[in-house]
Amino acid sequence: MKAIRRFTVRTxxxxxxxxxxxxxxxxxxxWHHETLDLFRAVDPALWRSVRHDPVRLLGEVAPERLARLAGDRRFLRRLQDTAEDLHDYLTAPRWYQTRSEADAPGPPSPPGAEPGGAPSAIAYFSPxxxxxxxxxxxxxxxxxxxxDHLKTASDLGVPIIGVGLLYRHGYFSQSLSPDGWQLERYPPIDPNGLPLTLLREPDGTAVRISIGLPKGRDLHAQVWLARVGRVPKLLLDSDVEDNDQPARDVTDRLYGGGGDHRLxxxxxxxxxxxxAIRAYCRITxxxxxxxFHTNEGHAGFLGLERIRELVSEHGLTFDEALEATRAGTVFTTHTPVPAGIDRFPRELIQRYFGGPNEEDDVPVERILALxxxxxPGGDRTVFNMAVMGMRLAQRVNGVSELHGRVSREMFGGLWGGFDTSEVPIGSITNGVHADTWVAxxxxxxAAREIPAVVESGRGWEGVQKVREGEIWQIRRVLRERLVQDARRRLRASWRQRGASxxxxxxxxxxxDPDVLTIGFARRVxxxxxxxxxxxxxxxxxSILLDPDRPVQIVIAGKAHPAxxxxxxxxxDIVRFAGSEDVRHRIVFLPDYDMALGQLLVQGCDVWMNNPLRPLEACGTSGMKAALNGGLNLSVLDGWWDEWYDGQNGWAIPSADGLATPDRRDALEAAALYExxxxxxxxxxxxxxxxxxPRHWLEMVKHTIATLGPKVLATRMVRDYVEDYYAPAAASARAMSADKHAGARALAAWKRxxxxxxxxxxxxxxxxxxxEGPQVGARLSVRVVVDxxxxxxxDVAVxxxxGRVDGADTLVDPSYLELGGAEPVEDGRLRYVxxxxxERSGAFGYSVxxxxxxxxxxxRxxxxxxxxxxxxxxxTNGDLR
Incomplete structure (x- = not known):
């Protein structure tokens, strides 16, 4: 008899x-190996069988074993040391707390004072x-x-609060049918079997969050708390008794459903x-x-809630609240393709935010406008979540330099009239959390040979002194570990598909642990x-089966269920990999997850990536491989376009601009084979x-020495703090000071x-x-404006x-603000x-x-x- 409900009883x-x-x-x-070692010591065999899940470990360990450990003084000393280490990690000052006093977090600046200092807390929203x-x-x-962002914020002491949803079925587990077709399964998840606790009121009752729905209904949710080092992460869960079944199913699965469900x-x-954040801060x-940092457009509605708060609780108008909200909001876009953006029919937004459900403080017409x-070129029938996110944020960024440029082109219409280069979308290239991904x-x-890197993040050039033989030996160990696990996964997959x-x-x-191993793993x-x-x-x-220089390829990836x-x-790839002559050299491993990802980036010699350029926003897997001593073989897209230097791997030539996709693919595939x-x-x-392989190991050393300090998430999070969070906090304080006088004044000025x-x-x-200008001369310009x-x-003239191209278009122009503002006839002004x-050649200007x-x-x-x-x-902009 099958159980009708499943739950976890904790030990x-x-x-x-x-x-x-x-x-x-x-x-x-x-990401802390010493703590993992302690869990392993509880019961090594059980630790392997529960796939390194400590909650399952404690749920399944025998009472007799626990009793023995409770009397084992050596284990108890180890437990005490590990617990004290965690306490020190959670309480000792870290990078954020030891920044210069002028930049230290602090309360809002008093009226009239220069706003400054990093934020006392940052909310980070991600689906x-x-x-x-x-x-x-x-x-x-x-x-x-x-x-990786939350883990690194914890390591650096950055006071982030993470916010997301708790999906009762998570994302799907992938398997294969006998003919190689992807099958999806959504195993149920019991929150009590996860490292989570319910957020509770001081009287012990579970916190409840509610949002209004059409027809007088409410959507209720409880809040689970995960502790990611120093960072609290709040996960909202709609599977509560207060909801009817459709409402309970809102958080059923990640990216499940469409239309109403996704909205x-x-x-x-x-x-x-x-x-949920307000409740957490009130209680704790x-x-x-x-x-507030919005990680992609899925969480964009947070801006509407903050506007509602300011209007209802502080008496601001919508426009004033919009300015106050924008000032403290950062929006990060992660997609270079319009199809990757959530769009909803405008009628759906009207139904959920208008009619009887409309709030006077947040009119539905204002929401639709956002x-x-x-x-030009936009679809007037849709509501675009990324567009709303950008309009609700004063600071916007892409996730690599190339992606920043692509995003400025994609969204340039929001800032019509300005050249693409001036569209206010910057970039911070992603990074990876080393302790999670590095073997x-x-x-x-590294701790033994180049301790400065581990202790301070400096001294990467020291890798050049590490003995090649030691690096090569570690690479062999990691490759063999991947091979052994791949065989285990292959066996399980073929048995599941019905093979004897x-x-x-x-x-x-x-x-083969001695064969050149190429990895390719990503969404599909x-x-x-x-x-x-x-x-x-x-x-x-012929490449796979070369008798002298054989190659093996390990592949993993999931396609969206739809x-x-x-x-x-x-x-197609599964069928090819199942061919008897090559199945020992190319394998597809189903159910790609973090555990498999770690094995792949650690064990592969080469990380291959061949997207259509420029459709890869960043692509951090290759960064992880590089930190483990792997080399990249990639199209110049995402982060690789930015940091490839000719010695840290190989660039696959991109046949940009060719008329037919098939021709482009054929050329790039031929280049890849060569x-x-x-x-x-x-x-x-x-x-x-x-x-x-001396030359190979020279490339490995060069890769680690040059890419190491760039690809780390510590660099990424510090960039966010310095370039986005601190300026956003200063702007937010300027807006909120003196009962939001700044927001009121700016809204009135903008209007x-x-x-x-x-x-x-x-x-x-x-x-x-x-006439006859020479380098070093100056051009006197006079402009009359109305x-x-x-x-x-109110303006800058x-x-x-700068330099102009053959069409007289300014290329990377410089800007000079004119002064004077001398009155002339009819109220006009002359600026000079x-x-x-400063340079020879074709030169031009505009005003x-x-x-x-x-x-x-x-501007x-x-x-x-x-x-x-x-x-x-x-044309405008070409005036000489």
Missing amino acids: VLPEPLRQLEELVLNLRWS EYGITAALPQYSGGLGILAG LQEMLLGIGGVR GHDAPEV GAEDY REVLEL EAEISWVDDAL PSYKRLTLMMSDQKRLR DEGGKRLIQ LIEEHVAVAFYDRDSAGL RVAEAWPRVAVEHVESNGE LGDLDPG EVAY GEVPL RVVPSHPMLAG AEMGLIALPPAPSGM
């Missing part, structure tokens, strides 16, 4: 072992988090990045997430966040081109008399400028010094100048200035008028610009 630990529960409930164990395989609340790169998830994440006394694609053997080697034990005897010889949308390697199957076979095309790609055959394999198998802007015009432009009802202090001629206010984050923030009329045959 009652003997008093001497109570600290084990404290260790289990703080997810620091997921998924990859912390550990034992907490399956992630699907891919977005979640893994969010998990409800995002409403709960954004609106409910803010309310934690500082309220000054900065998500409207009301720019223990590598970490121990006799039919899978070949698995014992699948892969079409643009990542899982099957590019199969473009010429005959040539791929992506039939992605599933066909997996089926690189593997003529460069990668040659370097790997070219051995000296000691059996070492006045926007209403008056249609009358702003550049009337006349002239310059002296264009500001209409605006004052000179600027000259854009001198442009330095413009833009809004100017000290509380704007940049383009309002999307308003006035340009001179274009002379006949020329």
Whole structure:
């Protein structure tokens, strides 16, 4: 008989072992090897069988074993030491606490004071988090990045509060049918069997968060608390008795359903997430966040809730509340493709936020305007979550330099009139959490040979002094570990597909720990081109089976359950990998998760990535491989476009601009084969008399020395603190000081400028010094403008100048603000200035008028610009 309900009964630990529960409930164990060693010592065999899940370990360990451990003085000393180490980690000052006093976190600046200092708390919202395989609340790169962000914030002492949803079925478990088709299964998750605790009121009752729904219904949620080192992570869960069944199913699965279901998830994440933070801070006394970081558009509704708070509780107007909210909000976009953005029909937003459900404080028309694609080429029928996120944030960034450029092109319509280069979307290149992804053997080697890197993050050049033989030995150990685990997974997969034990005897010889191993693992949308390697199957076979320089490829990845095309790609690769002649050299491992990901980035010699450029936003797997001594073989996309230097791996040429996709794929596949055959394999198998591939190991050392300090998430999080969080906190304080006087003033100023802007015009432009100019001379420019009802202090009149291309377009122009503002006839003003001629060659300039206010984050923030009329045959921006 099958059980109708499943739940977890937690072990009652003997008093001497109570600290084990404290260790289990703080997810620091997921990246702290000494704590993992302690759990392993509880019961080594059981630890292996529960796949290194400490909650399951304590739930299944025999009472007799616990009794013995409770009397084992050696184990108890070890337990005490580990618990004290965790306490020190949670309480001792770290990087954030030891920054210079001027930048230290602090209370809001008093009225009139210069706002400064890093935020006392930051709220970080993400729909998924990859912390550990034992907490399956992630699907891919977005979640893994969010998990690394929280872990690194903990290591650095950055006061982040994470917010997400608790999915009762997580993301799907993947298996294969006999013919290689992806099958999905959603195993139920019991929160009591996870390292979580319920957030409770002081009287012990569970905290309840509610948001309003149409027809007078409410969506209720409880809040689970996960401790990620020093970082609290709040996970909202709608599976509570107060809800009807459809409402209980809102948090059933990650990225499940569509339409109403997906919208409800995002409403709960954004609106409910803010309310959960308020409850957490009230109960615990934690500082309220000054900065809100939205990790992709899924949580964009958090801005609406913060506006509602300011309007209902502080008496601000919608526009004033919008300015106060924007000032302290950071929005990170992770997708370079429009299809990756959540869009909802406008009618659906109208139904959930309008009619009887409309709040006077947050009118539905204002909400619809925030998500409207009301720019050239936009779809007027949809509500765009990323667009809303950008309009609700004063600071926006992509996740690599190339992705920043792509994002400025994608979303440039939001700042119409400005050149793409001026669209206010910056970039912070992603990084990875070393203690999670780097093999223990590598970490121990670093601690032994280059301790400065472990202690302070400096001295990476010291890797050049590490003995090549020691590096090569570790690489062999990691490759063999991957091979052994791959065989185990292969055997289980083939048995699940219906093969008999006799039919899978070949698995014992699948892969070889001494053969060049290439890894390819990621989600399987079409643009990542899982099957590019199969473009010429005959040539791929010859590479895999080369008698002198054989190659083996380990592949993993999941297609979205609704992506039939992605599933066909997996089926194609599975069928090829099942061919008798090559199945020992190429394997597909199902159910890609963090545990498998760790083995792959540690054990593969080469990490291969061949997306359609420029559709890879960042792609951090190759960073993880590099830190483990792997080399990258990739299209110049994402982070690799930024940091490839010719010696840290190989760049697959990209056939950009070719008319047909098939032709492009064929050319890039041919380049990929040639690189593997003529460069990668040659370097790997070219051995000296000691059996070492000297050139290969030189590349490994160079990779670690040069990429190490760049790809770490410590660099990434510090960049966020310095470039985004601290400025956002300063802006938020300036807006909130003196009962939000700054927000009120800025909203009034913006309204006045926007209403008056249609009358702003550049009337006349002239310059002296264009005849026979030489480098070092100066060009005198005079501009007459009509500001209409605006004052000179409301605007900046600027000259854009520099090199021009063949079409007279300014290339990477510099800007000079003109002064003077001398009155001329009819209320017009003359501005003057001198442009330095610092380079020879074709030179040009143009002029413009833009809004100017000290509380704007940049010239383009309002999307308003006035340009001179274009002379006949020329366009704005080309005026010479």
